[in-house]
Amino acid sequence: MTISRRVVLHFPRSLVDQPIMCRLAREFNIDFNILKASVTPKEEGLLVVELTGDAKDYDQGQKYLAQTGVEIQPLSQDVVRNEDRCTHCGACVVLCPTAALIVDPSTRRIDFDNDKCIACGICVTACPPRAMEIRF
Ligand code: SF4
Numbered sequence: 001m002t003i004s005r006r007v008v009l010h011f012p013r014s015l016v017d018q019p020i021m022c023r024l025a026r027e028f029n030i031d032f033n034i035l036k037a038s039v040t041p042k043e044e045g046l047l048v049v050e051l052t053g054d055a056k057d058y059d060q061g062q063k064y065l066a067q068t069g070v071e072i073q074p075l076s077q078d079v080v081r082n083e084d085r086c087t088h089c090g091a092c093v094v095l096c097p098t099a100a101l102i103v104d105p106s107t108r109r110i111d112f113d114n115d116k117c118i119a120c121g122i123c124v125t126a127c128p129p130r131a132m133e134i135r136f
């Protein structure tokens, strides 16, 4: 049985330049399609990828990623902003790795573009009034 899943991979700074994805393909027969890639302000690497492989290989590949220290997050989560709570303080803007949260130069308010969001969750924990929410 073939499995195909979209996930967010979080690479700690120490692993950003390691050939982890090449090994995943070569040793575990997992195809990967990179949908988005970025580096956070803390220099953590983020990859949004579609991983495809035989179920057994996929399982082994996941274990390999976890053992190397890569955090795997399913992309089935949706991030929304509670407009009543957002104070437009801007704290999230510098943290968002994909510029899904940006300052509108004309109003100085913070715009949220859900299409750019990769559901990394960084803003959810960083937002002082907890305006950013993950929906499952
Ligand atoms: S950190 Fe929270 S309150 Fe501040 S602009 Fe971002 S979403 Fe709004």
Ligand code: SF4
Pocket (backbone or CB within 6 Å): 079, 095, 096, 097, 098, 099, 100, 101, 116, 117, 118, 119, 120, 121, 122, 123, 124, 132
């Ligand atoms: S979860 Fe928040 S920080 Fe992460 S990409 Fe989406 S808007 Fe940006």
